[in-house]
Amino acid sequence: MTDATALVADLTRSARAAARTLATLPTATKASALHAAADALRAAEAAIVAANAVDLDKATAAGLSGALLDRLRLDGARVRAMAEGVAAVAGLPDPVGALIDERVRPNGLVLRRIRVPIGVIGIIYESRPNVTADAAALAVMAGNAVILRGGSEAIESNRAIHAALVSGLAAHGVPADAAQLVPTTDRAAVGAMLVADGSGGGDAIDLIVPRGGKGLVARVQAEARVPVLAHLDGINHVYVDGSADPAMAQAIVRDAKLRRTGVCGAMETLLIDRDYPQAAALVAGLSEAGCEVRVDAALARHFPELTRASDADWDTEYLDAIASATLVDGVDGAIAHIARHGSHHTDAIVAADATVADRFLAQVDSAIVLWNASTQFADGGEFGLGAEIGIATGRLHARGPVALEGLTTYKWIGYGTGQVRG
Structure with missing residues (x-):
């Protein structure tokens, strides 16, 4: 087992345990934790901007394009907007447990289809440190644990944002492992996430969401043994x-x-x-x-x-x-x-x-x-969905801005009174 495989196995085991707790948390608890996370982001504004300046200096020296630098850049206004996005998610209707469909069969069996969390979600993204906050907020409100793997160009920004978020979440009843940041920039960790189907010693990642350039998305789609919710080019x-x-x-x-x-x-x-x-x-x-x-x-x-x-x-x-x-x-x-x-x-x-x-x-x-x-x-906030985890361009599971509902699946629950199929 490689170091990257062992690392991801540890992350997925912790995430699965957190997901089990999250799935049962009341809406009020999740909302309170997200408001606390938003407050923690506001309080950490100076530290986040300072960390971002380190990333920007390195990215500029490395010759990143103006477009990528713009995606990477954080100032006070952007940090405050990030915090507002987290708080906005806290005020959205909780999809977990929502009744989608109900029917009573001729034999009296009652069948209900309800929304449930997906479980453990892996987010692989480049440049945009705001994804750290957006993805964590959406995942937690939808009852999912999330494993975040940002790009090396934003590592200091992501660490500062993640530290603030987790401090707010953990202080209000959400497991700290509900939102984990992959601690290494080693690209092998991405490969390990893509094949984390439960066969590598840890628990499975249930869904991978890539956010980045064509090269990243192509790699994810080519290598993944985990279901992928893809966003390709915005042509x-x-x-x-x-x-x-x-x-x-x-x-x-x-x-x-x-x-x-x-x-x-x-x-x-x-x-x-x-x-x-x-x-x-x-x-x-x-x-x-x-x-x-x-x-x-x-x-x-x-x-x-x-x-x-x-x-x-x-x-x-x-x-x-x-x-x-x-x-x-x-x-x-x-x-x-x-x-x-x-x-x-x-x-x-x-x-x-x-x-x-x-x-x-x-x-x-x-x-x-x-x-x-x-x-x-084309933005989840403009659609009234709060923050978004990405815009899905495929046809299956979710399409367009993926927010809370897109991070749930469903299950059927049957209520019987002794019915059998003879």
């Missing part, structure tokens, strides 16, 4: 229909791309109806706002100074102030382009024509589809 589109209001289109396109370029909900490709009369103004507006726009041949006739888009651009998540733009043949052209190049994350239409919008909303197969709104709303 998100905004389609501006010929019926769109120009002022609305300008505002939505600019916000979708430039509000924060490094988030997974940022627009990467702008699709413009050939019949939209102000296509050039949309492209010029992005360019003048500081975005590098890579254009197709039709748009290049209006903007010869701009870079021509290559085939690879339509399949690229830039996470930077870069966007590709192309003209399409109406809503059907937009739908076809998204089907070829989209990542099933978030896509939006700007249109005044409700029939066109309904067609787009029905036929675009993405986890989030929006009408007359920025793709930057």
Whole structure:
């Protein structure tokens, strides 16, 4: 048994024991513990920002991109927002024990389907230290123990956040092992988590959630023997229909791309109806706002100074102030382009024509589809879900922003009066 395997086995055994306790805790206890954790984060603001500065210095020296540095960076406002996110989770309806379905069979057998925790969840993530707080809060409220493995670039930030969180949780009845941080940056620990199906001497991890770049997610999907809730690229589109209001289109396109370029909900490709009369103004507006726009041949006739888009651009998540733009043949052209190049994350239409919008909303197969709104709303907090553990782009178990309900499963409970199947 390798050191990494032994370490993960120890973590999973502790997590399983904590999960058994968590599954039975009353809502009030979990909520009180999360409020205490939020208070502990606020009290530790200076220490967290100082730890983050160490990470930022190392990441800058290592040449991390501006987008990754933005994801890594914490200041007082971001720490306070993190604490508010934890407190918000405490105020959400507790899904554990919720009745999903009830039926009485002809023989009098009563069957109820209720929500229960998944158990032990492993979170493997890069750059974003806020995931440490978000994931722990969501997991605890949904009755799960969580094993957190952040990236080496955020190790000091994650340690400071984790220490504050656990101090608040443990002081109010939640086992300290309910939220464990993998203490090493050795990549072997990731591999050990991916195969922690109970055969390595510890307890099984019930679900792995990767949050990071394509390389991380691809590795998780290729190596995991544990079920995976994946979030791949955010190759998100905004389609501006010929019926769109120009002022609305300008505002939505600019916000979708430039509000924060490094988030997974940022627009990467702008699709413009050939019949939209102000296509050039949309492209010029992005360019003048500081975005590098890579254009197709039709748009290049209006903007010869701009870079021509290559085939690879339509399949690229830039996470930077870069966007590709192309003209399409109406809503059907937009739908076809998204089907070829989209990542099933978030896509939006700007249109005044409700029939066109309904067609787009029905036929675009993405986890989030929006009408007359920025793709930057792809966020659990904006959906009223509190913090999110990620945005799932697959079709099974959970899809879109994964919050409390997405971290539960269900079981059937039968109430009989002596029924037998003779």
